[in-house]
Amino acid sequence: MRGAVLYGPRDVRFEERDVPRITKPTDAILRISAACVCGSDLWPYRGIQPIAQPTPMGHEYCGIVEEVGSAVTSVKPGQFVIGSFFASDNTCPHCRFDYQSSCQQRELVSGAQAPQLRVPLADGTLVATSATPSNDLLPSLLTLSDVMGTGWFAADAANVKPGFTVLAVGDGAVGLLGVLSAQQMGAKRIIAMSRNESRQKLAREFGATDIVTERGEEGVARIKELTNGIGADSVLECVGTQESMMQAISSTRPGGHVGYVGVPHGVELDGQELFLAHVHLHGGPAPVRRYLPDLIDLVWNKKINPGKVFDLTLPLDQVAEGYRAMDERRAIKTLLRP
Amino acid sequence: MRGAVLYGPRDVRFEERDVPRITKPTDAILRISAACVCGSDLWPYRGIQPIAQPTPMGHEYCGIVEEVGSAVTSVKPGQFVIGSFFASDNTCPHCRFDYQSSCQQRELVSGAQAPQLRVPLADGTLVATSATPSNDLLPSLLTLSDVMGTGWFAADAANVKPGFTVLAVGDGAVGLLGVLSAQQMGAKRIIAMSRNESRQKLAREFGATDIVTERGEEGVARIKELTNGIGADSVLECVGTQESMMQAISSTRPGGHVGYVGVPHGVELDGQELFLAHVHLHGGPAPVRRYLPDLIDLVWNKKINPGKVFDLTLPLDQVAEGYRAMDERRAIKTLLRP
Numbered sequence: 001m002r003g004a005v006l007y008g009p010r011d012v013r014f015e016e017r018d019v020p021r022i023t024k025p026t027d028a029i030l031r032i033s034a035a036c037v038c039g040s041d042l043w044p045y046r047g048i049q050p051i052a053q054p055t056p057m058g059h060e061y062c063g064i065v066e067e068v069g070s071a072v073t074s075v076k077p078g079q080f081v082i083g084s085f086f087a088s089d090n091t092c093p094h095c096r097f098d099y100q101s102s103c104q105q106r107e108l109v110s111g112a113q114a115p116q117l118r119v120p121l122a123d124g125t126l127v128a129t130s131a132t133p134s135n136d137l138l139p140s141l142l143t144l145s146d147v148m149g150t151g152w153f154a155a156d157a158a159n160v161k162p163g164f165t166v167l168a169v170g171d172g173a174v175g176l177l178g179v180l181s182a183q184q185m186g187a188k189r190i191i192a193m194s195r196n197e198s199r200q201k202l203a204r205e206f207g208a209t210d211i212v213t214e215r216g217e218e219g220v221a222r223i224k225e226l227t228n229g230i231g232a233d234s235v236l237e238c239v240g241t242q243e244s245m246m247q248a249i250s251s252t253r254p255g256g257h258v259g260y261v262g263v264p265h266g267v268e269l270d271g272q273e274l275f276l277a278h279v280h281l282h283g284g285p286a287p288v289r290r291y292l293p294d295l296i297d298l299v300w301n302k303k304i305n306p307g308k309v310f311d312l313t314l315p316l317d318q319v320a321e322g323y324r325a326m327d328e329r330r331a332i333k334t335l336l337r338p
Numbered sequence: 339m340r341g342a343v344l345y346g347p348r349d350v351r352f353e354e355r356d357v358p359r360i361t362k363p364t365d366a367i368l369r370i371s372a373a374c375v376c377g378s379d380l381w382p383y384r385g386i387q388p389i390a391q392p393t394p395m396g397h398e399y400c401g402i403v404e405e406v407g408s409a410v411t412s413v414k415p416g417q418f419v420i421g422s423f424f425a426s427d428n429t430c431p432h433c434r435f436d437y438q439s440s441c442q443q444r445e446l447v448s449g450a451q452a453p454q455l456r457v458p459l460a461d462g463t464l465v466a467t468s469a470t471p472s473n474d475l476l477p478s479l480l481t482l483s484d485v486m487g488t489g490w491f492a493a494d495a496a497n498v499k500p501g502f503t504v505l506a507v508g509d510g511a512v513g514l515l516g517v518l519s520a521q522q523m524g525a526k527r528i529i530a531m532s533r534n535e536s537r538q539k540l541a542r543e544f545g546a547t548d549i550v551t552e553r554g555e556e557g558v559a560r561i562k563e564l565t566n567g568i569g570a571d572s573v574l575e576c577v578g579t580q581e582s583m584m585q586a587i588s589s590t591r592p593g594g595h596v597g598y599v600g601v602p603h604g605v606e607l608d609g610q611e612l613f614l615a616h617v618h619l620h621g622g623p624a625p626v627r628r629y630l631p632d633l634i635d636l637v638w639n640k641k642i643n644p645g646k647v648f649d650l651t652l653p654l655d656q657v658a659e660g661y662r663a664m665d666e667r668r669a670i671k672t673l674l675r676p
Contacts, residue, residue, distance in 0.1 A: 254432050254435070255435045260613070271604075278439070
């Protein structure tokens with residue numbers, strides 16, 4: 001089969017790869033219905049996070065089970081399934097506390113930008129839908145594998161409650177879906193930081209009530225101005241840079257919550273500054289598995305349409321253009337059809 | 339009157355100071371019943387936190403109201419009162435969210451190691467007891483002004499719940515009272531880190547079930563060993579150094595909570611490390627005012643005896659020895675009688 005392989009900075013190739021096979025009795029093999037490019041794929045694509053060797057890409061996926069290992073009992077061939085980007089056994093102590101992305105047996109799923117995929121720990125990782133979805137549901141179901149689950153975790157970690165004032169830092173797909181999540185959780189006011197017209201528009205569709213174009217200290221001053229000098233109750237940090245992290249912390253009211261899901265690159269937090277900010281800080285790799293059943297219901301019943309973040313759909317063999325479009329910010333997120 | 343003044347590293351003098359007077363209509367003047375030396379006083383005492391000029395010391399206090407400004411309505415002369423080390427109006431937005439130590443009008447109380455003290459924002463800061471307490475209650479009531487409220491905030495910020503496994507990092511008075519707080523909140527297992535026999539003993543009296551003497555990586559390994567490799571649910575960081583902070587974060591299970599109240603000195607948190615630790619982090623100057631009414635009840639009804647942390651009582655004119663004993667770790671905490 002042919003799939004995406006990253007060779008180095010801005011060098012993604014669509015080339016022959018081994019067909020995945022069951023290697024452990026807990027594995028499943030999926031026929032991919034839809035895959036996509038993740039914002040976090042851009043870190044190695046841009047060379048900021050170097051790779052040691054040619055690397056099969058893709059960790060967001062949904063599809064039909066083709067084969068399962070002898071120990072798999074919860075899914076079976078023919079079912080449509082979605083799983084998290086981190087495989088988890090869903091039975092270890094961390095999983096029982098609902099932190100499946102810190103599972104004691106966790107394994108990063110990789111190679112999903114391909115027609116077939118091996119998923120480890122299938123019983124703990126995959127959730128089957130009640131039936132095979134129609135094509136129009138595929139984009140939204142695909143988002144639950146990572147990007148929507150991550151936006152949801154950002155809002156959850158930021159303790160969004162009905163009536164709250166929420167700020168989303170970052171207008172990538174995660175930030176935009178953080179806005180949608182906050183709206184679903186009953187936020188009264190949702191401020192999105194964006195300078196890009198199409199992203200501002202989507203933020204508003206997802207529930208943003210205010211758009212702020214300023215950044216850094218000016219951005220913080222604007223948030224303070226919009227909140228009577230108090231700061232936001234909940235802030236979603238969806239970028240992962242020093243600037244975005246400090247913007248998030250400084251925009252939060254004392255006692256408020258920062259949920260951070262942007263993978264930190266070069267972020268250093270000064271202890272005393274954090275102490276005086278008086279905020280709650282929580283984040284990390286989103287425990288997407290925790291949210292899958294509820295989010296599948298919301299998509300299935302057409303309560304939410306997170307698939308709107310895909311503003312570019314390409315056949316899998318044009319995966320390189322999918323990366324380029326996101327790298328150049330011509331596209332928010334690229335969906336790939338095998 | 340004569341009170342304590344810090345001139346420089348290890349130079350505390352007991353000398354003539356101006357008698358405090360009402361300077362604003364919201365002020366109150368107290369006749370101090372008992373004061374003490376705070377662990378945080380040791381930072382400037384040791385020269386780690388330099389001072390610009392001779393500084394009147396002391397921010398933990400309780401006493402009898404002598405005089406109030408014209409705008410004060412909630413306390414009156416003759417009443418016994420306790421207040422937080424941060425004066426707060428208790429009406430601003432941050433106060434209404436119960437973060438009085440981030441009050442928009444906050445002022446650090448200072449000069450309490452003296453016979454008399456001016457307390458700003460008296461209505462918002464001071465809480466009166468129902469009657470004048472007997473002398474045996476004074477030490478415990480005094481702790482509510484800072485050290486006990488701070489230990490309680492550490493446990494609260496660390497989300498201690500009934501049945502939890504809790505770790506206290508730091509065997510100073512705050513750490514020990516964090517143990518007492520966790521015990522009051524229903525923790526099932528409380529691990530205290532200490533190498534000092536008298537502090538270990540007090541930790542056990544306050545509810546510690548396990549003592550760990552290892553530190554750093556060995557300390558973390560020991561905590562993991564004691565918790566079946568999982569980590570603690572709630573960790574109270576009561577020191578404020580890089581080592582203690584990392585020990586706290588690394589000893590917490592994914593999804594667990596770190597409550598940090600040790601004023602950070604030279605602490606830098608690596609964003610990626612924190613991200614992967616998957617913990618909740620909350621701390622800052624304790625909103626002691628929030629807890630005063632409930633903690634006064636617990637002390638008044640003899641449910642808790644936090645005053646046990648005072649293992650040295652001196653007349654106020656021996657304040658310099660009070661600092662020395664704590665600096666040399668001969669005393670956990672010094673109570674000063676004017």
